[in-house]
Amino acid sequence: MNELAPDRAVIDTRDLHKIYHLGSVDVAAVNGVTLRVDRGEFVAIMGHSGSGKSTFMNLIGCLDRPTSGAYYLEGEDVSHLSSDALADIRNRRLGFVFQGFNLLSRTTAIENVELPMLYAGVPDADRRERSLAALKMVGLEDRADHAPSELSGGQQQRVAIARALVNNPSLILADEPTGNLDSRSTKDILSVFKQLNDERGITIVMVTHEPDVAAWTRRTVMFRDGVVIEDRPSAEMSQVPA
Secondary structure, eight states: OOOOOOSSSEEEEEEEEEEEETTTTEEEEEEEEEEEEEETOOOEEEOOOOOOOHHHHHHHHSSSSOSEEEEEEEEOTTTTOOOOHHHHHHHHHEEEEEEOOOOOTTTTTHHHHHHHHHTOOOOOOHHHHHHHHHHTTTTTTTGGOOOGSSSSHHHHHHHHHHHTTOOSSSSEEEEEETTTTOOHHHHHHHHHHHHHHHHHHOOOOOOOHHHHHTSSSSSEEEEEEEEEEEEEEEOOOOGGGO
C-alpha cells in the first residue's frame, strides 16, 4: 500500500530529482524541486528551453518517474509505481492538453472526447452523455458531429480540453496549449481555462513561455537549470497587452 502524505494537496513534490545519464555525463534536468499545488489553483510553469519545466511536467503527469525524491498526487505517493499503475492514474485522474491538439482526424469531435472513457470501460450510453456534457462546458455542443478538419484551430483545442475533462480528473496539465493558435483563438482558449478554474474549481497547471499567457493564471512558477527560482502571484490581467 502506498504511503500517504499528511495533507491532501493535489501536487506535492519533495526534493524531486530527475537525472539523465548521457554517456559518462549526468544531466540534472530537475534538481531538488519541492513544490505544492493546492486544489483549485491555476498555475503557470515558465522557463527557457532546458530549464527543466517540461521534465517536471512529465513527472507530475506520471509520464516519467523521478530519480529520487517523492511525488504525492492527492496524498498518494506515486513516485515509484509500476507502468500499468501510472497508466491507470493518467487515464482516470489526469487530463492532458497539448500544443498539437492530438485529435484523431477521421473521427468526430464527440468520438475524440469519448476516447479516455473507452480505455476506462465506460458503457456506450454513459460515454455519449458525458462527452456531450464536456463539449457543452467548452461551448462546442453544436459541433459534436464535426470532424477536426471542419473545425478551426481554437475549436480543435476546445475539443481537446473537453477530452481532458471527460473523466473528471483531479488535475489538468496543459503543455503550451496556445502555441499553435492565433491571438484571438489564444484568448478564447485561455478564457475557457479561466472559466473552468473560476466556476468549477478545476486545478490546472499550464506550461508556457509567454508572459501574457501566464498572466491569465493565478500563480507563476519559474524554472531555471532544473530548480525553481521564483514562485509568485501572476500579473494582473489589466497589465496584459491587448
